[in-house]
Amino acid sequence: MQDYLQQVRDRLINYRNLFNQELTESEQAEISFLEEKLDKCTIAIAVFGMVSRGKSSLINALLGQKLSETGAIHGITRNITVYEWNAGGKIQLQLIDTQGLDEVGGEVRGAIALEAAKQADLILFVIAGDMTRLEQEAIAELQQSYKPILLVFNKTDLYPDGDRLTIHQALQNVEMRQLISPQEIVLTSVEPKPVRVRIQYSDGRDSQEIWEQPKPDVQALKERILELLNIEGKELLAVNVLRSLLEIQNTVTQRYVQRLQASTAITSLVFITEAIAVLISPLRWVDGLISGGITGLFVIWAIGRYPSQKKYLWLLLTVAIACVSGGLGINSEVTRYVQIIGLGLSLLFLFKSLITDIEQSRASGKLGAKTLITAIIQSVPEGSILQRLQNM
Ligand SMILES: Nc1nc2c(ncn2[C@@H]2O[C@H](COP(=O)(O)OP(=O)(O)O)[C@@H](O)[C@H]2O)c(=O)[nH]1
Ligand SMILES: [Mg+2]
Secondary structure, X not given: OHHHHHHHHHHHHHHHHHOOOOOOHHHHHHHHHHHHHHHHOEEEEEEEEOOXXXXXXXXXXXXXXXXXXXXXXXXXXXXXEEEEEOOOOOOEEEEEEEOOOOOOOHHHHHHHHHHHHHHOOEEEEEEOOOOOHHHHHHHHHHHOOOOOEEEXXXXXXXXXXXXXXXXXXXXXXXXXXXXOOHHHEEEOEOOOOOEEEEXXXXXXOOOEEXXXXXXXXXXHHHHHHHHHHHHHHHHHHHHHHHHHHHHHHHHHHHHHHHHHHOOHHHHXXXXXXXXXXXXXXXXXXXXXXXXXXXXXXXXXXXXXXXXXXXXXXXXXXXXXXXXHHHHOOOOOHHHHHHHHHHHHHHHHHHHHHHHHHHHHHOOOOOOOOHHHHHHHHHHOOOOOHHHHHHHO
8 A cells, every 4th residue: 555655646746747837836736735645644534514513522522632612602613623633543633623514605615615525535424313404415515525424423412212223223214325324324422411410428418419421422433433544544545635636637638728729820830831831842752741740740749748548549640641641642733732621621630639639538647647546446445435435
Protein backbone atom coordinates (compact mmCIF):
# COMPACT_ATOMS: atom_id res chain seq x y z
CA MET A 1 0.00 0.00 0.00
CA GLN A 2 2.85 2.35 0.82
CA ASP A 3 3.55 1.96 -2.85
CA TYR A 4 0.15 3.38 -3.84
CA LEU A 5 0.57 6.48 -1.73
CA GLN A 6 3.91 7.06 -3.40
CA GLN A 7 2.36 6.57 -6.83
CA VAL A 8 -0.37 9.07 -6.04
CA ARG A 9 2.22 11.53 -4.85
CA ASP A 10 4.26 11.08 -8.04
CA ARG A 11 1.20 11.68 -10.12
CA LEU A 12 0.37 14.91 -8.31
CA ILE A 13 3.87 16.24 -8.69
CA ASN A 14 4.21 15.14 -12.31
CA TYR A 15 0.95 16.75 -13.19
CA ARG A 16 1.88 20.00 -11.50
CA ASN A 17 5.27 20.13 -13.17
CA LEU A 18 3.99 19.34 -16.64
CA PHE A 19 0.93 21.56 -16.55
CA ASN A 20 2.40 24.40 -14.58
CA GLN A 21 1.42 27.05 -17.10
CA GLU A 22 -2.07 25.69 -17.55
CA LEU A 23 -2.92 25.73 -13.83
CA THR A 24 -4.54 28.67 -12.11
CA GLU A 25 -3.25 29.81 -8.75
CA SER A 26 -6.05 28.12 -6.86
CA GLU A 27 -5.48 24.87 -8.72
CA GLN A 28 -1.81 24.96 -7.77
CA ALA A 29 -2.74 25.69 -4.17
CA GLU A 30 -5.15 22.76 -4.17
CA ILE A 31 -2.45 20.43 -5.46
CA SER A 32 -0.08 21.60 -2.71
CA PHE A 33 -2.84 20.98 -0.18
CA LEU A 34 -3.35 17.46 -1.49
CA GLU A 35 0.37 16.83 -1.39
CA GLU A 36 0.52 17.87 2.26
CA LYS A 37 -2.48 15.70 3.07
CA LEU A 38 -0.67 12.72 1.59
CA ASP A 39 2.59 13.50 3.37
CA LYS A 40 0.94 13.84 6.75
CA CYS A 41 -1.44 10.98 6.05
CA THR A 42 -4.38 13.08 7.23
CA ILE A 43 -7.86 11.61 7.17
CA ALA A 44 -10.68 14.09 7.60
CA ILE A 45 -13.93 12.91 9.15
CA ALA A 46 -16.85 15.29 8.67
CA VAL A 47 -19.88 15.14 10.95
CA PHE A 48 -23.17 15.99 9.30
CA GLY A 49 -26.77 16.03 10.43
CA MET A 50 -29.68 18.25 11.31
CA VAL A 51 -29.51 20.65 14.24
CA SER A 52 -29.41 19.22 17.78
CA ARG A 53 -28.81 15.63 16.76
CA GLY A 54 -25.65 15.73 18.85
CA LYS A 55 -22.95 16.39 16.25
CA SER A 56 -20.86 18.63 18.48
CA SER A 57 -21.42 16.38 21.50
CA LEU A 58 -20.26 13.44 19.42
CA ILE A 59 -17.01 15.19 18.60
CA ASN A 60 -16.51 15.97 22.29
CA ALA A 61 -17.16 12.36 23.20
CA LEU A 62 -14.70 11.07 20.60
CA LEU A 63 -12.05 13.55 21.69
CA GLY A 64 -12.75 12.73 25.31
CA GLN A 65 -12.89 16.37 26.25
CA LYS A 66 -15.27 19.25 25.80
CA LEU A 67 -13.90 21.28 22.94
CA SER A 68 -16.84 22.13 20.76
CA GLU A 69 -19.80 24.05 22.07
CA THR A 70 -23.02 22.15 22.40
CA GLY A 71 -26.47 23.20 23.33
CA ALA A 72 -30.12 23.39 22.58
CA ILE A 73 -29.83 26.83 20.98
CA HIS A 74 -29.87 26.75 17.19
CA GLY A 75 -26.84 27.75 15.26
CA ILE A 76 -24.07 27.32 17.81
CA THR A 77 -21.75 25.73 15.27
CA ARG A 78 -21.02 28.29 12.58
CA ASN A 79 -20.04 26.88 9.22
CA ILE A 80 -17.32 24.35 9.93
CA THR A 81 -14.77 23.82 12.69
CA VAL A 82 -11.86 21.42 12.47
CA TYR A 83 -10.41 19.49 15.44
CA GLU A 84 -7.33 17.30 15.56
CA TRP A 85 -8.04 13.85 16.90
CA ASN A 86 -5.19 11.75 18.14
CA ALA A 87 -6.65 8.28 18.16
CA GLY A 88 -3.29 6.53 18.23
CA GLY A 89 -1.70 5.00 15.17
CA LYS A 90 0.10 6.56 12.24
CA ILE A 91 -2.88 8.16 10.59
CA GLN A 92 -3.55 11.78 11.54
CA LEU A 93 -7.26 12.31 12.11
CA GLN A 94 -9.33 15.45 11.81
CA LEU A 95 -12.90 15.85 12.98
CA ILE A 96 -14.95 18.45 11.14
CA ASP A 97 -17.98 19.87 12.91
CA THR A 98 -20.61 21.33 10.60
CA GLN A 99 -23.67 23.49 10.94
CA GLY A 100 -27.03 21.73 11.10
CA LEU A 101 -28.33 20.92 7.63
CA ASP A 102 -31.62 22.63 8.49
CA GLU A 103 -30.00 25.74 9.99
CA VAL A 104 -29.06 27.48 6.79
CA GLY A 105 -31.02 28.23 3.63
CA GLY A 106 -31.22 25.57 0.97
CA GLU A 107 -28.66 26.88 -1.47
CA VAL A 108 -26.07 27.93 1.11
CA ARG A 109 -26.56 24.61 2.84
CA GLY A 110 -25.91 22.71 -0.33
CA ALA A 111 -22.75 24.69 -0.96
CA ILE A 112 -21.39 24.33 2.58
CA ALA A 113 -22.23 20.65 2.72
CA LEU A 114 -20.61 20.02 -0.62
CA GLU A 115 -17.49 21.90 0.36
CA ALA A 116 -17.17 19.99 3.65
CA ALA A 117 -17.95 16.71 1.90
CA LYS A 118 -15.25 17.47 -0.63
CA GLN A 119 -12.71 17.89 2.15
CA ALA A 120 -13.86 14.81 4.02
CA ASP A 121 -12.56 11.30 3.58
CA LEU A 122 -15.24 9.79 5.76
CA ILE A 123 -18.66 11.12 6.72
CA LEU A 124 -20.50 10.54 9.97
CA PHE A 125 -24.17 11.31 9.48
CA VAL A 126 -25.88 11.80 12.84
CA ILE A 127 -29.57 11.13 13.34
CA ALA A 128 -31.50 10.72 16.57
CA GLY A 129 -34.53 8.57 15.90
CA ASP A 130 -36.62 8.09 12.78
CA MET A 131 -35.14 9.55 9.63
CA THR A 132 -36.77 12.60 8.15
CA ARG A 133 -37.16 13.23 4.44
CA LEU A 134 -34.56 15.99 4.60
CA GLU A 135 -32.09 13.59 6.19
CA GLN A 136 -32.66 10.97 3.51
CA GLU A 137 -32.21 13.54 0.78
CA ALA A 138 -29.05 14.88 2.39
CA ILE A 139 -27.56 11.38 2.59
CA ALA A 140 -28.39 10.70 -1.04
CA GLU A 141 -26.75 13.99 -1.97
CA LEU A 142 -23.64 13.31 0.08
CA GLN A 143 -23.29 9.95 -1.59
CA GLN A 144 -22.74 11.74 -4.87
CA SER A 145 -19.32 12.67 -3.55
CA TYR A 146 -18.32 8.97 -3.31
CA LYS A 147 -17.31 9.33 0.34
CA PRO A 148 -18.09 6.49 2.74
CA ILE A 149 -20.84 7.34 5.21
CA LEU A 150 -21.41 5.85 8.64
CA LEU A 151 -24.91 6.45 9.91
CA VAL A 152 -24.80 7.31 13.61
CA PHE A 153 -28.06 6.72 15.45
CA ASN A 154 -27.48 8.91 18.52
CA LYS A 155 -29.45 9.60 21.73
CA THR A 156 -30.31 5.94 22.12
CA ASP A 157 -30.55 6.60 25.89
CA LEU A 158 -33.86 8.35 25.22
CA TYR A 159 -35.47 5.16 23.90
CA PRO A 160 -36.51 2.13 25.87
CA ASP A 161 -34.95 -1.02 24.44
CA GLY A 162 -38.05 -2.00 22.44
CA ASP A 163 -38.40 1.36 20.67
CA ARG A 164 -34.74 1.50 19.92
CA LEU A 165 -34.93 -1.90 18.26
CA THR A 166 -37.91 -0.79 16.16
CA ILE A 167 -36.11 2.32 14.95
CA HIS A 168 -32.95 0.38 14.25
CA GLN A 169 -34.92 -2.16 12.22
CA ALA A 170 -36.70 0.60 10.32
CA LEU A 171 -33.30 1.97 9.34
CA GLN A 172 -32.53 -1.36 7.72
CA ASN A 173 -35.69 -1.64 5.63
CA VAL A 174 -35.57 -2.22 1.92
CA GLU A 175 -35.77 1.41 0.91
CA MET A 176 -33.05 2.41 3.36
CA ARG A 177 -30.75 -0.40 2.33
CA GLN A 178 -30.19 1.37 -0.95
CA LEU A 179 -28.80 4.31 0.97
CA ILE A 180 -26.91 2.62 3.78
CA SER A 181 -25.95 -0.96 4.44
CA PRO A 182 -26.72 -2.37 7.93
CA GLN A 183 -23.01 -2.67 8.78
CA GLU A 184 -22.73 1.07 8.33
CA ILE A 185 -25.20 1.92 11.11
CA VAL A 186 -23.76 2.56 14.57
CA LEU A 187 -25.70 3.27 17.78
CA THR A 188 -24.45 5.85 20.29
CA SER A 189 -25.51 8.04 23.15
CA VAL A 190 -22.78 10.61 23.27
CA GLU A 191 -24.29 12.87 25.93
CA PRO A 192 -26.92 10.85 27.77
CA LYS A 193 -29.49 12.66 29.86
CA PRO A 194 -28.78 12.66 33.59
CA VAL A 195 -30.76 10.01 35.48
CA ARG A 196 -32.16 10.11 39.01
CA VAL A 197 -30.62 7.52 41.26
CA ARG A 198 -31.64 6.74 44.82
CA ILE A 199 -28.82 6.28 47.27
CA GLN A 200 -29.46 3.95 50.20
CA TYR A 201 -27.27 4.46 53.24
CA SER A 202 -26.29 1.44 55.27
CA ASP A 203 -26.08 3.41 58.49
CA GLY A 204 -29.82 3.97 58.59
CA ARG A 205 -29.86 7.58 57.36
CA ASP A 206 -32.78 8.50 55.04
CA SER A 207 -32.18 7.49 51.46
CA GLN A 208 -31.52 10.32 49.02
CA GLU A 209 -32.13 10.95 45.34
CA ILE A 210 -29.43 12.48 43.21
CA TRP A 211 -28.91 13.22 39.48
CA GLU A 212 -26.20 11.18 37.92
CA GLN A 213 -24.59 11.72 34.55
CA PRO A 214 -24.28 8.36 32.78
CA LYS A 215 -21.07 7.76 30.84
CA PRO A 216 -21.22 8.52 27.12
CA ASP A 217 -21.60 5.44 24.96
CA VAL A 218 -19.39 6.06 21.94
CA GLN A 219 -17.09 3.04 22.05
CA ALA A 220 -18.83 1.13 19.24
CA LEU A 221 -18.47 4.10 16.92
CA LYS A 222 -14.85 4.65 17.81
CA GLU A 223 -14.09 1.00 17.12
CA ARG A 224 -16.00 1.05 13.83
CA ILE A 225 -14.09 4.12 12.63
CA LEU A 226 -10.71 2.71 13.64
CA GLU A 227 -11.50 -0.67 12.11
CA LEU A 228 -12.51 0.97 8.86
CA LEU A 229 -9.37 3.09 8.76
CA ASN A 230 -7.28 0.11 9.63
CA ILE A 231 -8.64 -1.94 6.75
CA GLU A 232 -8.84 0.71 4.07
CA GLY A 233 -7.71 4.04 5.53
CA LYS A 234 -4.73 4.53 3.28
CA GLU A 235 -6.60 3.42 0.19
CA LEU A 236 -9.37 5.83 1.12
CA LEU A 237 -6.85 8.62 1.42
CA ALA A 238 -5.21 7.70 -1.89
CA VAL A 239 -8.51 7.46 -3.75
CA ASN A 240 -9.83 10.73 -2.35
CA VAL A 241 -6.68 12.61 -3.27
CA LEU A 242 -6.91 11.12 -6.76
CA ARG A 243 -10.55 12.11 -7.06
CA SER A 244 -9.62 15.71 -6.27
CA LEU A 245 -6.82 15.51 -8.83
CA LEU A 246 -9.29 14.08 -11.34
CA GLU A 247 -11.52 17.08 -10.84
CA ILE A 248 -8.63 19.45 -11.48
CA GLN A 249 -7.61 17.45 -14.57
CA ASN A 250 -11.13 17.65 -15.92
CA THR A 251 -11.33 21.40 -15.49
CA VAL A 252 -7.92 21.98 -17.01
CA THR A 253 -8.63 19.78 -20.03
CA GLN A 254 -12.02 21.39 -20.55
CA ARG A 255 -10.36 24.78 -20.60
CA TYR A 256 -7.76 23.55 -23.06
CA VAL A 257 -10.32 22.03 -25.40
CA GLN A 258 -12.30 25.25 -25.39
CA ARG A 259 -9.20 27.15 -26.38
CA LEU A 260 -8.43 24.63 -29.08
CA GLN A 261 -11.91 24.97 -30.49
CA ALA A 262 -11.55 28.73 -30.58
CA SER A 263 -8.28 28.54 -32.48
CA THR A 264 -9.82 28.91 -35.95
CA ALA A 265 -6.98 31.22 -36.96
CA ILE A 266 -4.39 28.49 -36.60
CA THR A 267 -6.53 25.87 -38.33
CA SER A 268 -7.20 28.23 -41.25
CA LEU A 269 -3.52 29.04 -41.48
CA VAL A 270 -2.66 25.35 -41.69
CA PHE A 271 -5.20 24.87 -44.42
CA ILE A 272 -4.14 27.93 -46.43
CA THR A 273 -0.45 26.99 -46.24
CA GLU A 274 -1.16 23.48 -47.44
CA ALA A 275 -3.45 24.73 -50.24
CA ILE A 276 -0.82 27.14 -51.52
CA ALA A 277 1.85 24.45 -51.33
CA VAL A 278 -0.32 22.14 -53.42
CA LEU A 279 -1.01 24.90 -55.95
CA ILE A 280 2.56 25.88 -56.54
CA SER A 281 4.42 22.61 -56.10
CA PRO A 282 5.60 21.05 -59.37
CA LEU A 283 5.53 17.38 -58.27
CA ARG A 284 2.96 15.11 -56.59
CA TRP A 285 5.24 13.76 -53.95
CA VAL A 286 6.15 17.27 -52.90
CA ASP A 287 2.43 17.95 -52.36
CA GLY A 288 2.24 14.91 -50.16
CA LEU A 289 5.36 15.71 -48.22
CA ILE A 290 4.37 19.29 -47.51
CA SER A 291 0.79 18.62 -46.48
CA GLY A 292 1.78 15.56 -44.45
CA GLY A 293 4.49 17.52 -42.68
CA ILE A 294 2.32 20.49 -41.86
CA THR A 295 -0.54 18.29 -40.68
CA GLY A 296 1.88 16.35 -38.50
CA LEU A 297 3.12 19.54 -36.86
CA PHE A 298 -0.45 20.62 -36.34
CA VAL A 299 -1.34 17.34 -34.60
CA ILE A 300 1.71 17.57 -32.36
CA TRP A 301 0.77 21.11 -31.43
CA ALA A 302 -2.85 20.18 -30.66
CA ILE A 303 -2.17 17.09 -28.60
CA GLY A 304 0.90 18.58 -26.96
CA ARG A 305 1.22 16.92 -23.60
CA TYR A 306 -2.43 16.11 -23.42
CA PRO A 307 -3.37 12.55 -22.78
CA SER A 308 -4.61 11.04 -25.98
CA GLN A 309 -5.67 7.45 -26.32
CA LYS A 310 -5.22 7.22 -30.04
CA LYS A 311 -1.75 8.56 -30.75
CA TYR A 312 -1.15 6.01 -33.52
CA LEU A 313 -4.44 6.76 -35.19
CA TRP A 314 -3.38 10.39 -35.55
CA LEU A 315 -0.12 9.32 -37.07
CA LEU A 316 -1.96 7.10 -39.52
CA LEU A 317 -4.39 9.87 -40.44
CA THR A 318 -1.51 12.23 -41.08
CA VAL A 319 0.07 9.75 -43.47
CA ALA A 320 -3.32 9.22 -45.12
CA ILE A 321 -3.72 12.94 -45.65
CA ALA A 322 -0.28 13.07 -47.21
CA CYS A 323 -1.15 10.19 -49.58
CA VAL A 324 -4.50 11.69 -50.55
CA SER A 325 -2.83 14.97 -51.18
CA GLY A 326 0.00 13.45 -53.19
CA GLY A 327 -2.05 10.76 -54.94
CA LEU A 328 -4.72 13.04 -56.28
CA GLY A 329 -2.26 15.43 -57.74
CA ILE A 330 -2.43 14.90 -61.47
CA ASN A 331 -1.31 17.94 -63.34
CA SER A 332 -4.65 19.27 -64.33
CA GLU A 333 -6.24 22.40 -62.85
CA VAL A 334 -9.50 20.60 -61.97
CA THR A 335 -7.88 17.85 -59.94
CA ARG A 336 -5.82 20.39 -58.06
CA TYR A 337 -9.03 21.91 -56.69
CA VAL A 338 -10.41 18.49 -55.83
CA GLN A 339 -7.13 17.87 -54.08
CA ILE A 340 -7.44 21.07 -52.04
CA ILE A 341 -11.05 20.32 -51.08
CA GLY A 342 -10.03 16.83 -49.98
CA LEU A 343 -7.26 18.32 -47.92
CA GLY A 344 -9.62 20.75 -46.21
CA LEU A 345 -12.18 18.09 -45.40
CA SER A 346 -9.62 15.69 -43.97
CA LEU A 347 -8.11 18.47 -41.85
CA LEU A 348 -11.56 19.34 -40.52
CA PHE A 349 -12.25 15.70 -39.71
CA LEU A 350 -8.88 15.33 -38.05
CA PHE A 351 -9.41 18.42 -35.90
CA LYS A 352 -12.87 17.34 -34.75
CA SER A 353 -11.74 13.82 -33.84
CA LEU A 354 -8.68 15.16 -32.04
CA ILE A 355 -10.86 17.25 -29.75
CA THR A 356 -13.16 14.33 -29.03
CA ASP A 357 -10.16 12.17 -28.24
CA ILE A 358 -8.63 14.68 -25.85
CA GLU A 359 -11.97 15.08 -24.11
CA GLN A 360 -12.47 11.36 -23.77
CA SER A 361 -8.98 10.56 -22.63
CA ARG A 362 -8.67 13.33 -20.06
CA ALA A 363 -7.59 11.97 -16.71
CA SER A 364 -6.71 8.58 -18.13
CA GLY A 365 -3.37 7.38 -19.38
CA LYS A 366 -0.02 7.68 -17.69
CA LEU A 367 -0.73 10.97 -15.93
CA GLY A 368 -4.41 10.51 -15.34
CA ALA A 369 -6.04 9.70 -12.05
CA LYS A 370 -8.73 7.37 -13.36
CA THR A 371 -6.71 4.24 -13.99
CA LEU A 372 -4.97 4.41 -10.63
CA ILE A 373 -8.29 4.85 -8.80
CA THR A 374 -9.58 1.66 -10.41
CA ALA A 375 -6.39 -0.21 -9.52
CA ILE A 376 -6.54 0.85 -5.86
CA ILE A 377 -10.21 -0.02 -5.48
CA GLN A 378 -9.53 -3.46 -6.90
CA SER A 379 -6.81 -3.95 -4.30
CA VAL A 380 -8.97 -3.45 -1.19
CA PRO A 381 -10.57 -6.49 0.47
CA GLU A 382 -13.92 -7.76 -0.74
CA GLY A 383 -16.82 -6.12 1.09
CA SER A 384 -14.94 -2.97 2.03
CA ILE A 385 -16.69 0.37 1.88
CA LEU A 386 -14.62 1.57 -1.06
CA GLN A 387 -15.79 -1.33 -3.21
CA ARG A 388 -19.38 -0.85 -2.14
CA LEU A 389 -19.24 2.82 -3.13
CA GLN A 390 -17.83 1.93 -6.49
CA ASN A 391 -20.60 -0.53 -7.19
CA MET A 392 -23.41 1.80 -6.24
N1 LIG B 1 -30.31 12.42 25.70
C1 LIG B 1 -29.29 12.71 24.94
N2 LIG B 1 -29.07 13.98 24.58
C2 LIG B 1 -28.02 14.27 23.79
C3 LIG B 1 -27.16 13.25 23.32
N3 LIG B 1 -26.23 13.83 22.55
C4 LIG B 1 -26.48 15.15 22.53
N4 LIG B 1 -27.56 15.43 23.30
C5 LIG B 1 -28.12 16.75 23.56
O1 LIG B 1 -28.64 17.29 22.35
C6 LIG B 1 -28.47 18.71 22.35
C7 LIG B 1 -27.80 19.12 21.07
O2 LIG B 1 -26.48 18.65 21.06
P1 LIG B 1 -25.36 19.28 20.11
O3 LIG B 1 -24.18 18.44 20.24
O4 LIG B 1 -25.23 20.74 20.35
O5 LIG B 1 -26.08 19.06 18.72
P2 LIG B 1 -25.65 19.60 17.28
O6 LIG B 1 -26.52 20.75 16.98
O7 LIG B 1 -25.95 18.47 16.38
O8 LIG B 1 -24.20 19.94 17.33
C8 LIG B 1 -27.65 19.04 23.58
O9 LIG B 1 -28.53 19.56 24.55
C9 LIG B 1 -27.08 17.73 24.02
O10 LIG B 1 -26.94 17.65 25.40
C10 LIG B 1 -27.43 11.90 23.71
O11 LIG B 1 -26.74 10.95 23.36
N5 LIG B 1 -28.50 11.70 24.51
MG1 LIG C 1 -23.24 21.78 16.91
